[in-house]
Amino acid sequence: MKILANLYLWLNGKFTEETHSLLVDKGIIIEHLPYPVPEQYKNIFQQDFNGAYAYPGFIDTHTHSFEGGLYCSGVDLSKVKNIAEVLELLSAENAKKTKEEIIFAWQMDETLLQEKRFPTVQELDSAVPDKALLLRRIDGHSCMLNSFARKQIKELNTKNEVLKGAENDRAVRHFHSCLTDEEIIEAYQVSAKIGLQGGFTSLHTMIGDAHNSITHYELIRDNLDKFPLRFILYPQSFNISAALDAGAKRIGGCILADGSIGSETAAISEPYLNGNSRGILYQSDEFWQKFISEASKHHLQVAVHCIGDRAIRQINNVYKNISATEELRCELIHCELTDDELIGEIAVSKAVPVMQPNFDLLWGGENGFYAQKLGIKRSQIMNRFATILQAGITITGGSDWYVTPLNAMQSINAAINHHNPQERLSLTQAIDIYTKNAAWLNFEENITGQIKTGFQADLSIYSLPLETETSQLRYVIREGEIEYAER
Numbered sequence: 001m002k003i004l005a006n007l008y009l010w011l012n013g014k015f016t017e018e019t020h021s022l023l024v025d026k027g028i029i030i031e032h033l034p035y036p037v038p039e040q041y042k043n044i045f046q047q048d049f050n051g052a053y054a055y056p057g058f059i060d061t062h063t064h065s066f067e068g069g070l071y072c073s074g075v076d077l078s079k080v081k082n083i084a085e086v087l088e089l090l091s092a093e094n095a096k097k098t099k100e101e102i103i104f105a106w107q108m109d110e111t112l113l114q115e116k117r118f119p120t121v122q123e124l125d126s127a128v129p130d131k132a133l134l135l136r137r138i139d140g141h142s143c144m145l146n147s148f149a150r151k152q153i154k155e156l157n158t159k160n161e162v163l164k165g166a167e168n169d170r171a172v173r174h175f176h177s178c179l180t181d182e183e184i185i186e187a188y189q190v191s192a193k194i195g196l197q198g199g200f201t202s203l204h205t206m207i208g209d210a211h212n213s214i215t216h217y218e219l220i221r222d223n224l225d226k227f228p229l230r231f232i233l234y235p236q237s238f239n240i241s242a243a244l245d246a247g248a249k250r251i252g253g254c255i256l257a258d259g260s261i262g263s264e265t266a267a268i269s270e271p272y273l274n275g276n277s278r279g280i281l282y283q284s285d286e287f288w289q290k291f292i293s294e295a296s297k298h299h300l301q302v303a304v305h306c307i308g309d310r311a312i313r314q315i316n317n318v319y320k321n322i323s324a325t326e327e328l329r330c331e332l333i334h335c336e337l338t339d340d341e342l343i344g345e346i347a348v349s350k351a352v353p354v355m356q357p358n359f360d361l362l363w364g365g366e367n368g369f370y371a372q373k374l375g376i377k378r379s380q381i382m383n384r385f386a387t388i389l390q391a392g393i394t395i396t397g398g399s400d401w402y403v404t405p406l407n408a409m410q411s412i413n414a415a416i417n418h419h420n421p422q423e424r425l426s427l428t429q430a431i432d433i434y435t436k437n438a439a440w441l442n443f444e445e446n447i448t449g450q451i452k453t454g455f456q457a458d459l460s461i462y463s464l465p466l467e468t469e470t471s472q473l474r475y476v477i478r479e480g481e482i483e484y485a486e487r
């Protein structure tokens with residue numbers, strides 16, 4: 001038999017229930033073969049997986065990879081216990097940087113600090129006196145700047161030390177726009193590496209300022225083949241003509257219908273526990289009606305961030321009235337707080353909830369953060385994976401990385417171990433939301449998302465079944481190429 005350069009066999013992997021081999025040509029699975037393979041295949045290049053467990057290459061359908069990559073080279077505040085520790089880390093970073101460089105700090109959760117508050121600007125100045133510092137809250141919906149950074153942003157019209165809403169956006173936008181093309185591409189390279197290490201072959205990623213600009217969308221679109229992992233791009237903007245000019249087939253991402261539970265800006269129908277606030281709807285019904293109908297007229301798949309029930313209903317009501325919602329697979333990003341009635345309404349609109357199992361892992365449960373903000377009763381109707389699936393709605397999984405970790409195994413386990421037993425997914429369902437359903441969201445259900453003849457050879461391979469705590473990622477294979485191998 002003639003040996004083609006591109007043709008090879010993967011042996012001895014548990015690709016389904018049992019061990020067998022895959023014959024791959026030019027990145028496509030062309031045959032399932034037994035293990036060991038028949039004599040005529042013996043001369044083909046072979047890669048032995050030693051009985052490891054193979055899954056279709058995992059796809060994370062919602063990330064902010066640019067920020068994730070950029071901040072990973074900055075100061076991680078996820079483990080700090082008090083303000084002194086925050087300042088100590090910032091001081092150490094300050095000592096490493098030149099005057100022109102910006103210091104990015106992220107993952108700060110003030111509710112986990114002993115003081116239960118953000119640092120003051122004065123405290124930040126004591127650690128970073130003469131360089132720009134941007135410090136983001138874990139959910140990205142609030143941030144802080146030191147005095148040096150505040151002076152650089154002319155449009156900043158507030159005395160508030162913690163910036164939220166439009167001020168938060170303005171501050172973040174300013175510092176992201178100071179970067180060179182090389183620095184931007186480098187941020188994506190870092191995130192591609194972290195994505196592979198997390199077991200992913202593809203990441204849906206948001207690019208744009210969530211207002212009028214699609215920022216560096218075209219730069220990344222033109223450099224897609226430079227990355228070892230596949231990025232699926234969302235022009236995260238309200239600018240329909242810019243998205244169309246850039247050749248996008250979708251628009252949106254975390255363009256905000258509301259804010260977050262942490263910042264008490266998620267729009268909910270009953271007030272938060274501590275006070276009268278019901279959060280914020282950032283735009284009017286008319287605004288969304290105009291934007292979504294215009295985008296769908298141009299056949300753009302629309303994605304909108306909506307966390308609270310009021311915001312989800314606002315967007316879903318528009319989706320319900322747009323006949324193309326089903327055909328375009330329009331997205332409800334996060335879709336966190338939903339009672340049964342709202343789930344029924346989503347089943348009618350045929351919109352796609354793009355959901356985050358890690359949110360429940362981090363903030364669910366009777367003593368969790370959601371229960372503190374909303375009370376136990378409402379915390380139990382958050383992130384309702386199982387109920388939503390049972391209603392016949394297709395959902396997909398995403399991490400919202402940088403907000404939560406980029407790790408397929410952790411996310412899938414979060415979905416099967418939901419704090420609320422009624423919302424737990426089976427292992428197969430949990431895998432599907434990161435494979436089959438995720439491929440479907442990108443209109444690629446016939447070429448990826450399954451280990452099947454005729455499909456791309458995209459595989460995430462683990463030492464043991466995913467639900468086993470000690471399982472380790474061994475390989476990530478994208479279109480037949482080994483992009484990650486455990487050392």
Ligand SMILES: [Zn+2]
Nearest residue numbers: 254305333334
């Ligand atoms: Zn969001």
Ligand SMILES: [Zn+2]
Nearest residue numbers: 062064254400
């Ligand atoms: Zn997001």
